[in-house]
Amino acid sequence: xxxxxxxxxxxxxxxxxxxxxxxxxxxxxxxxxxxxxxxxxxxxxxxxxxxxxxxxxxxxxxxxxxxxxxxxxxxxxxxxxxxxxxxxxxxxxxxxxxxxxxxxxxxxxxxxxxxxxxxxxxxxxxxxxxxxxxxxxxxxxxxxxxxxxxxxxxxxxxxxxxxxxxxxxxxxxxxxxxxxxxxxxxxxxxxxxxxxxxxxxxxxxxxxxxxxxxxxxxxxxxxxxxxxxxxxxxxxxxxxxxxxxxxxxxxxxxxxxxxxxxxxxxxxxxxxxxxxxxxxxxxxxxxxxxxxxxxxxxxxxxxxxxxxxxxxxxxxxxxxxxxxxxxxxxxxxxxxxxxxxxxxxxxxxxxxxxxxxxxxxxxxxxxxxxxxxxxxxxxxxxxxxxxxxxxxxxxxxxxxxxxxxxxxxxxxxxxxxxxxxxxxxxxxxxxxxxxxxxxxxxxxxxxxxxxxxxxxxxxxxxxxxxxxxxxxxxxxxxxxxxxxxxxxxxxxxxxxxxxxxxxxxxxxxxxxxxxxxxxxxxxxxxxxxxxxxxxxxxxxxxxxxxxxxxxxxxxxxxxxxxxxxxxxxxxxxxxxxxxxxxxxxxxxxxxxxxxxxxxxxxxxxxxxxxxxxxxxxxx
Numbered sequence: 001x002x003x004x005x006x007x008x009x010x011x012x013x014x015x016x017x018x019x020x021x022x023x024x025x026x027x028x029x030x031x032x033x034x035x036x037x038x039x040x041x042x043x044x045x046x047x048x049x050x051x052x053x054x055x056x057x058x059x060x061x062x063x064x065x066x067x068x069x070x071x072x073x074x075x076x077x078x079x080x081x082x083x084x085x086x087x088x089x090x091x092x093x094x095x096x097x098x099x100x101x102x103x104x105x106x107x108x109x110x111x112x113x114x115x116x117x118x119x120x121x122x123x124x125x126x127x128x129x130x131x132x133x134x135x136x137x138x139x140x141x142x143x144x145x146x147x148x149x150x151x152x153x154x155x156x157x158x159x160x161x162x163x164x165x166x167x168x169x170x171x172x173x174x175x176x177x178x179x180x181x182x183x184x185x186x187x188x189x190x191x192x193x194x195x196x197x198x199x200x201x202x203x204x205x206x207x208x209x210x211x212x213x214x215x216x217x218x219x220x221x222x223x224x225x226x227x228x229x230x231x232x233x234x235x236x237x238x239x240x241x242x243x244x245x246x247x248x249x250x251x252x253x254x255x256x257x258x259x260x261x262x263x264x265x266x267x268x269x270x271x272x273x274x275x276x277x278x279x280x281x282x283x284x285x286x287x288x289x290x291x292x293x294x295x296x297x298x299x300x301x302x303x304x305x306x307x308x309x310x311x312x313x314x315x316x317x318x319x320x321x322x323x324x325x326x327x328x329x330x331x332x333x334x335x336x337x338x339x340x341x342x343x344x345x346x347x348x349x350x351x352x353x354x355x356x357x358x359x360x361x362x363x364x365x366x367x368x369x370x371x372x373x374x375x376x377x378x379x380x381x382x383x384x385x386x387x388x389x390x391x392x393x394x395x396x397x398x399x400x401x402x403x404x405x406x407x408x409x410x411x412x413x414x415x416x417x418x419x420x421x422x423x424x425x426x427x428x429x430x431x432x433x434x435x436x437x438x439x440x441x442x443x444x445x446x447x448x449x450x451x452x453x454x455x456x457x458x459x460x461x462x463x464x465x466x467x468x469x470x471x472x473x474x475x476x477x478x479x480x481x482x483x484x485x486x487x488x489x490x491x492x493x494x495x496x497x498x499x500x501x502x503x504x505x506x507x508x509x510x511x512x513x514x515x516x517x518x519x520x521x522x523x524x525x526x527x528x529x530x531x532x533x534x535x536x537x538x539x540x541x542x543x544x545x546x547x548x549x550x551x552x553x554x555x556x557x558x559x560x561x562x563x564x565x566x567x568x569x570x571x572x573x574x575x576x577x578x579x580x581x582x583x584x585x586x587x588x589x590x591x592x593x594x595x596x597x598x599x600x601x602x603x604x605x606x607x608x609x610x611x612x613x614x615x616x617x618x619x
Contacts, residue, residue: 007020020048183606293545
């Protein structure tokens with residue numbers, strides 16, 4: 001998987017070449033995955049880069065003129081001309097205008113503050129032999145997930161946990177807080193992994209490893225509380241400026257000669273990107289996956305026709321595709337994103353030959369606050385910290401993905417030997433993680449926690465999967481757009497998104513989008529008349545029935561996937577672990593098979609994936 005990997009260990013330099021070879025092998029999933037490694041002259045620092053040859057494909061590291069500094073990059077920078085101008089103003093010569101040369105010059109000009117001057121999607125590593133340290137840093141939103149383990153005198157890091165685990169000092173101690181969180185929230189919070197010894201390098205993070213002391217120091221050069229509040233702006237001003245910044249972000253990311261693609265759904269995010277693409281671009285490639293009658297498939301085709309794209313549809317007629325794709329999905333996501341979220345994986349082999357990057361609408365609805373979940377609305381009007389925590393817990397456990405375990409189910413899930421330790425631990429863990437947000441104003445405290453812990457820790461892995469075949473660009477997480485949208489009061493964000501769509505792409509505002517299949521236009525007469533027509537035709541039985549979801553995972557598990565699931569859940573190895581009560585797991589599974597309840601898969605799917613994690617990483 002694309003990213004940086006390395007091992008620093010002055011006491012055991014003989015382990016470094018072995019680590020680099022093993023880590024590169026673990027990260028190579030296809031024959032187009034490329035790796036390059038470098039070892040410092042003293043043999044104590046081993047660094048590597050894994051990539052797919054799209055962004056900054058030239059050999060790395062880049063060295064300073066005196067050879068003391070080595071720079072590695074996974075990803076890309078934006079606004080290079082402006083950065084070069086600031087460097088020249090700082091009297092720092094730039095040898096070239098490529099990303100690596102700019103990073104090197106920025107580091108030479110501003111030291112460890114260099115990353116504050118960069119904009120892009122990246123993870124950067126800098127070895128400085130004179131200052132005797134190594135720096136590892138991410139972009140503001142950590143869009144290249146990077147994991148690391150540290151002991152005094154030793155540091156290992158990689159874009160996948162399995163790469164870090166190649167370091168001889170990294171153990172196999174299971175993080176029980178992670179287990180408790182995963183079965184309740186279906187993903188992990190903040191910086192946890194399933195390993196006690198391995199953590200996530202945080203968004204906007206800078207890790208400094210000192211060669212002489214052998215100690216690592218982690219800091220954040222950016223966080224959400226740095227966005228100023230802007231209550232004076234009018235709604236019309238907000239629409240104009242947010243729309244301008246979103247359009248500018250799309251134009252910036254499509255300005256080069258690389259081939260864009262868009263995963264087109266029936267929602268607002270992908271259609272907004274398509275609607276804002278420069279008119280001089282040739283017909284872009286769009287692609288949709290799902291069963292033939294799914295709303296996403298039906299409306300995406302209408303959007304594609306309206307904009308004359310090269311559109312591709314990938315059918316999912318039954319659940320056998322899950323069995324085909326589970327091994328790859330698991331290797332790429334390592335269980336952080338369980339198998340009910342394999343969005344678009346069947347499209348990747350075909351699209352690799354057609355596009356160089358996916359211009360993703362990832363969590364655009366979150367940024368533009370459309371449509372807000374009920375718990376999100378409650379959080380935004382919460383009276384205090386305790387209320388937000390309650391809303392967050394309910395949202396993470398039941399609303400933001402498939403509904404998960406209830407309190408009574410959590411109390412019965414764990415085996416007697418660990419029940420007292422793990423029951424209720426998910427809430428306790430969330431409460432402790434939420435404490436660091438107390439300095440953020442109440443207005444955005446819950447939403448920032450959601451962004452970090454749902455978007456960055458769960459849904460981001462959809463892009464991790466896509467990156468195995470092509471790169472990804474993120475218009476909705478443009479720095480300028482984020483700074484502006486999150487400076488606005490809530491009442492200015494309520495209809496912001498749909499107003500931008502109505503004004504800038506009125507033809508696409510006339511194609512239904514939401515689960516009720518209403519129009520996204522803000523023209524009240526048009527929207528209300530259409531909605532009335534939809535309701536009337538539904539009542540008369542004249543309105544077509546279209547599947548809300550692109551895939552029927554619930555019934556997949558009852559039929560095509562049943563034998564596979566049973567072979568994991570009820571295997572003697574699973575019972576022997578002593579984590580879960582076998583009788584209660586069987587009860588959950590039988591409830592699902594009876595099909596008297598809706599949305600029980602969110603209680604079962606995490607148990608299957610968790611057992612896969614334990615077999616892959618801990619057995």
